């Protein structure tokens with residue numbers, strides 16, 4: 550069965566997100582661990598997370614995907630910014646253990662002009678200081694569009710981060726279709742080639758989640774502007790190939806398209822209708 554969901558708001562609690570997911574035909578979802586601007590996170594109510602786990606089990610949910618705040622930048626030259634990234638991720642991963650065995654995704658960050666290598670070293674340092682052998686959460690690096698000084702716009706940069714992390718068996722990659730397309734990987738005309746390249750550089754065993762978004766801009770534009778499925782330059786035909794591709798079809802798909810809940814419900818039903826049964 551296809552595992553598909555969308556981004557939901559955590560404001561009403563964890564169980565409420567599970568119910569909301571079911572209401573729109575989803576069987577997984579993504580949520581911010583805290584306000585995307587990165588304020589203090591609300592204290593977790595263990596009763597609430599336990600009820601979500603029961604609901605998720607009962608309805609065979611795919612893995613839940615927590616997303617770190619966008620403002621998190623462990624690649625920054627600023628000490629205070631790196632400290633914030635460290636404190637936030639450390640706290641988020643503690644909180645994730647209330648929902649054991651799920652996924653936590655973050656944008657690797659921006660080097661702000663000092664070069665990717667310096668940023669990559671700092672990102673790996675942070676992960677080395679935070680990851681623990683006992684954690685049950687898999688931490689995902691998101692493929693980025695390569696906007697400005699963003700790190701992670703190439704598979705090679707993600708490989709370098711993984712290589713710098715001792716406990717990288719706790720790590721994986723989340724592929725964002727809008728981002729890789731904007732970064733110049735042609736998933737419309739050469740999906741097999743892109744996946745082969747991913748396998749050669751990173752390893753397909755690292756691929757744990759897909760952010761499924763169309764793009765407002767042409768391939769290679771390095772813009773990162775998400776569009777509704779089928780209304781952008783990737784298009785529905787390409788998404789039909791993506792969700793049915795033998796190496797992708799068992800992975801969980803998360804929509805981050807510009808939609809309200811009603812729009813997400815429609816996209817989920819559209820994509821399910823394009824998903825082949827075997």
Ligand code: FE
Nearest residue numbers: 616655656691
């Ligand atoms: Fe993201």
Ligand code: FE
Nearest residue numbers: 691725760805
């Ligand atoms: Fe994304």
Ligand code: ZN
Nearest residue numbers: 727728773775
């Ligand atoms: Zn994006």
